[in-house]
């Protein structure tokens with residue numbers, strides 16, 4: 552006889568708390584936001600949009616030039632490149 556243990560296995564999952572990867576605030580884990588809190592995620596998306604826009608205007612720009620004209624740290628830009636979110640011709 553099968554027991555109805557799918558009640559506990561399915562739908563209800565414990566939400567795990569993580570620290571925001573940017574400011575360290577305690578938040579509910581959210582893969583879609585890359586575990587950033589709402590504020591930091593919004594900031595990051597804005598910065599990301601800025602980089603994309605700059606890349607469109609200056610297709611040949613390198614990381615340092617991008618960092619200079621957007622004010623975003625080269626480390627962050629490199630991270631996006633590694634994650635495959637933006638593509639740079641180096």
Ligand SMILES: [Zn+2]
Pocket residue numbers: 571572573574575576587588589590591592
């Ligand atoms: Zn945050």
